[in-house]
Every structure is written in C-alpha cells, then in structure tokens.
Amino acid sequence: MDWNTCIKEGSAIRTETDKKKIELLLNASKRKINFVNTHEINDSNQEILFSITYEGILELLHAFVMNDGYFVNNHICMGYYLKDIFRNKELFDIFDSCRIVRNNVIYTGEVISVDFAKRLIRELNYLNEEIIRVI
Numbered sequence: 001m002d003w004n005t006c007i008k009e010g011s012a013i014r015t016e017t018d019k020k021k022i023e024l025l026l027n028a029s030k031r032k033i034n035f036v037n038t039h040e041i042n043d044s045n046q047e048i049l050f051s052i053t054y055e056g057i058l059e060l061l062h063a064f065v066m067n068d069g070y071f072v073n074n075h076i077c078m079g080y081y082l083k084d085i086f087r088n089k090e091l092f093d094i095f096d097s098c099r100i101v102r103n104n105v106i107y108t109g110e111v112i113s114v115d116f117a118k119r120l121i122r123e124l125n126y127l128n129e130e131i132i133r134v135i
Contacts, residue, residue: 003084006077010120013073025063026135032056032129033128036121047105053124054102060128064135075099091130094123 001007006012008126035057036049061078065071072078079099082093098120104110 001076001082003077003080004071006074006080011077012065012072012076012081013068014069015065015066015070020065022063025059025066029056029059029128031064032059033125037125041114041118043114046114047110047112048116050098050112050120051102051105053121054098057127059096059123060131061095066129067135073104088130091127094127098124126135 002029003012003021036053036056039045039049041049058075058078061081062072065078065081070080071083076096076099079092079096082088082095101110101120105112
C-alpha cells in the first residue's frame with residue numbers, strides 16, 4: 001500500500017484548506033502534548049499518557065495534511081503521507097510503529113512498560129518537533 005492507493009480508495013481526498021480548522025487542530029495537539037510532558041509517567045498511567053500523545057500527534061498530522069489540501073480518514077494513510085508525500089521514512093516509521101502499539105493498547109488491552117512508553121513518547125515528541133518546523 002502507498003499514498004496513491006489511499007487516494008484511489010478514497011481514504012485520502014482533496015479538500016479545501018481551512019485555516020481556522022488547522023489552527024484549532026494545532027491548538028488541541030499542543031494542549032495534549034503539553035499535558036503529557038507535564039505529568040510523570042508511571043506504572044499506573046503509561047498507556048494513558050502514550051495514547052494522549054498519539055492523539056495529539058494525530059491532530060497535528062490532520063492539520064499538516066489539511067494545510068496541503070487533503071483530508072485523510074485513517075491512520076495508515078496518514079503514515080503514507082509522511083513517507084510518500086513528505087518523503088520522510090524516519091517519521092513514517094515512528095508514526096507507524098506507534099500506531100501499531102496504540103492499536104494494541106486500545107483494542108486488546110496490551111500493557112506497555114513505563115520505559116517503553118517513555119521511549120515512544122520521546123519519539124512522538126521528535127515527530128511533533130519535525131512537523132511543527134514545517135507547518
């Protein structure tokens with residue numbers, strides 16, 4: 001699968017750039033990222049804080065693709081935007097691996113270690129910084 005498949009299957013569609021919606025998404029993303037970064041990660045909240053960070057990154061990415069005139073309706077295609085359009089395999093790999101972990105946490109109740117959650121959150125913060133620099 002790739003970005004072209006996402007377009008063909010209707011998972012990524014052209015849309016008008018909505019500056020107000022982009023601003024709202026960026027603010028929501030920033031609040032979530034800041035919230036997580038001001039809380040200590042421990043063995044009773046690691047999945048929660050990881051999931052909130054992932055949601056914040058997802059909002060950031062929705063703003064990012066909307067700024068380029070797209071609406072993407074699934075997380076897989078959001079990753080392919082990073083890889084195929086933004087041409088950044090490193091960010092794709094970070095997002096895609098976090099997407100898989102997040103799905104396991106949400107849909108199967110997987111428990112992740114505090115150290116693993118911290119590592120994933122650091123990687124997502126890096127992704128956040130890289131996207132913020134160009135949006």
